Amino acid sequence: MITETIVSWAADAWAWFLGLFDDITIPDMLSKPPDGLSLLIQRLDGFGIWIPWSSFKTIFLVVTGFILSCFLVRAIRVAVGHIPAIGGNG
Numbered sequence: 230m231i232t233e234t235i236v237s238w239a240a241d242a243w244a245w246f247l248g249l250f251d252d253i254t255i256p257d258m259l260s261k262p263p264d265g266l267s268l269l270i271q272r273l274d275g276f277g278i279w280i281p282w283s284s285f286k287t288i289f290l291v292v293t294g295f296i297l298s299c300f301l302v303r304a305i306r307v308a309v310g311h312i313p314a315i316g317g318n319g
Contacts, residue, residue: 232290 246251262270273282309315 247255261267276282
């Protein structure tokens with residue numbers, strides 16, 4: 230429920246951002262997954278009885294978010310390190 234709300238907020242924000250431009254069209258390759266990937270998703274969806282996909286999705290999102298936040302913290306530290314007034318190596 231919380232994830233759906235966050236995804237809907239992100240979709241609304243993206244729609245608002247695209248609404249700032251006059252005539253923008255999203256290519257088909259970005260609006261739907263490739264045929265091979267959609268076939269794989271359809272085939273794997275049937276295994277939901279034996280495999281808890283919702284748990285795997287949650288774990289994947291948490292791990293991916295943690296790794297991205299680590300990269301973000303490192304990038305901020307490197308960027309701040311270039312500011313001479315803070316003691317960086319500018």
